[in-house]
Amino acid sequence: MSNVKLAVIYYSMGGTNYQLSKWAEEGAKEVGAEVKVLKVPELAPQHVIDENEGWKAHVEATKDVPEVTLDDLEWADAIIFSVPTRYGNMPAQMKQFLDTTGGLWFNGKLINKVVSAMSSAQNPHGGQESTILGLYTTMHHWGALIASPGYTDPVQFTSGGNPYGVSVTVGQDGKMLEDVHAAVKHQAKRTVTIAEWVKKANQ
């Protein structure tokens, strides 16, 4: 079994990307990975959060989820990112965290991390693809190995078929419109498995 270390790094206001992250954790553990589910720091002021009941409730419900640190990136062999779209690109909260990794980057500490990403949006074609592809642009700068799911498993065809990474559409009621549980688990297992290949070859 794998001793791959996986960091699942997410941003969530309403819980969707937290749920995706937990499913990724579930899949990764099934193939033996050690997993940390980690949130990126919030940029919004507390009073803005407090004005939005769903957001406030989610922040409180996940107050014990650790915030990601630069040490977590160094620790990880593999990383899965999960973000809602904001106008076809990742939220500023995730970008701000990525922008703080210059020191690790300069010292080559992000090279060969095996990565993939997931996304959500409120419209069926509301940036699910472009958000993930935008995140991968940054991963190229890191020298990461990008292990998107493609169509590597039949589950892709029943879960929306986003080859860049699993994505969901979130209805007005905050519920996911597609059943992507199995697809997320597949993506997580694939990311971990490839990281295992990389790790073994470098031991």
Add this chain to the structure above:
Amino acid sequence: MSNVKLAVIYYSMGGTNYQLSKWAEEGAKEVGAEVKVLKVPELAPQHVIDENEGWKAHVEATKDVPEVTLDDLEWADAIIFSVPTRYGNMPAQMKQFLDTTGGLWFNGKLINKVVSAMSSAQNPHGGQESTILGLYTTMHHWGALIASPGYTDPVQFTSGGNPYGVSVTVGQDGKMLEDVHAAVKHQAKRTVTIAEWVKKANQ
């Protein structure tokens, strides 16, 4: 009313993008545009087409649709492209046509064309977004004005909500899974209207 000249340029194997193009024509005519629906030349050998019944039938059904020429590009004030995805990017047939426009480009004949694009795929997130965005990359090189639909009309929210351009998912039976008729008409009207602004200002 408008005297805008609109070229709707498409590639289609099974009829989806031809249908989208006809709906675009319908919308554009309602705002007074002069419209040409034009197909790009096929690259596949006839014997390959003949082996695929649906493809063969579509080719025969549209044999009277004119093939696009470079003169059509010069003629047009506005252009709408409609293509199925091929691995998240436009089909080679469309790319080959675009690659032949170097002479027009060199002479500045493609500047300020008002453009937008539409797409289709077999999976709900099978490249609908990335195919359109890839086509727009080429439009930047032309010096075109990109007039994607965004969320400029409520119809966007009932038709998949692809802000880059209308897109559809095509089932195994070749039928469109979303009702995008009204959204295509909106996109066409918007493209024509903006071209009209550009045209009036330059008369």
Add this chain to the structure above:
Amino acid sequence: MSNVKLAVIYYSMGGTNYQLSKWAEEGAKEVGAEVKVLKVPELAPQHVIDENEGWKAHVEATKDVPEVTLDDLEWADAIIFSVPTRYGNMPAQMKQFLDTTGGLWFNGKLINKVVSAMSSAQNPHGGQESTILGLYTTMHHWGALIASPGYTDPVQFTSGGNPYGVSVTVGQDGKMLEDVHAAVKHQAKRTVTIAEWVKKANQ
């Protein structure tokens, strides 16, 4: 002459994108635009800025440049964005500002803004293209009209030839390696001119 209102919105640590913005202002004024040069709010803590002499000096030198507000977006007919790359995508500071525009977006107040963008990077191919294209992805969501420079003027061929928007490479000493002054002015004039066409048609 034009009565177009142009907002030049930038983020800058070392002054490059501030300089590009001032050149854009210069070009835009030559075609009669009313121009505001505006910075996005900083996300970095003051103590981090203070540890970096160049950054600290730039922050002090531009302390009188107004911070952009949502009202500025409503006021503007045209917007030019100018940002350094951060891993092939805009900095979190700019993204955070864009992410706060949901109210304007919901009320359709960002539709038909005429936009273009500029970028800088420390390597000659360090994200100059992808950063601008990433920003345009968001503009599609707004329903903006994207008026990139393409090759609409010969100056493009002497200034790096980035058709998506003017870009520069910044050396270790903080100096721009290409002379893009004229190219920036061209881009600004083009953005304003197209906004003028849109404005006139809608009066």
Add this chain to the structure above:
Amino acid sequence: MSNVKLAVIYYSMGGTNYQLSKWAEEGAKEVGAEVKVLKVPELAPQHVIDENEGWKAHVEATKDVPEVTLDDLEWADAIIFSVPTRYGNMPAQMKQFLDTTGGLWFNGKLINKVVSAMSSAQNPHGGQESTILGLYTTMHHWGALIASPGYTDPVQFTSGGNPYGVSVTVGQDGKMLEDVHAAVKHQAKRTVTIAEWVKKANQ
């Protein structure tokens, strides 16, 4: 040493991408790979080629380079693509070849290929980045592992620093403006090395 099989697949009119491909072969062989340098089939009619002296000369000079086949894709553990930009996207010739891989794709024969790409353009920022990123979009559909160079070696900083893949600018005289020989070799070695990790783990 490696027994990795590398296919370097290119399109070239003037020789630049053929030269990049030969350098990739050189680097890959130094780490023990078995290498095939392969051209994609031409789409232009012979009479068009004959009217352009440089193009005609290059076609004749490389007439013994084998054309890539679908079998070559199945054979390869790793693939490096090398293409000039055409309006910020790969040439139709390469796209046409990629579009013929549906059978392999359907049977899962393209999964876990380790890939990277290179590009050229006539302007310093003429699509070098976007062309490579566009090609990677297709690779996600394949389920390939994308191993871009990032900044994994100091040579990147002296060769233009394109983290997505090595790129060059080609002057009016057809000569490359940057010295990317060492950077191409590094990219090839990196692609092969990662393919070796994947191969070993799957034996």
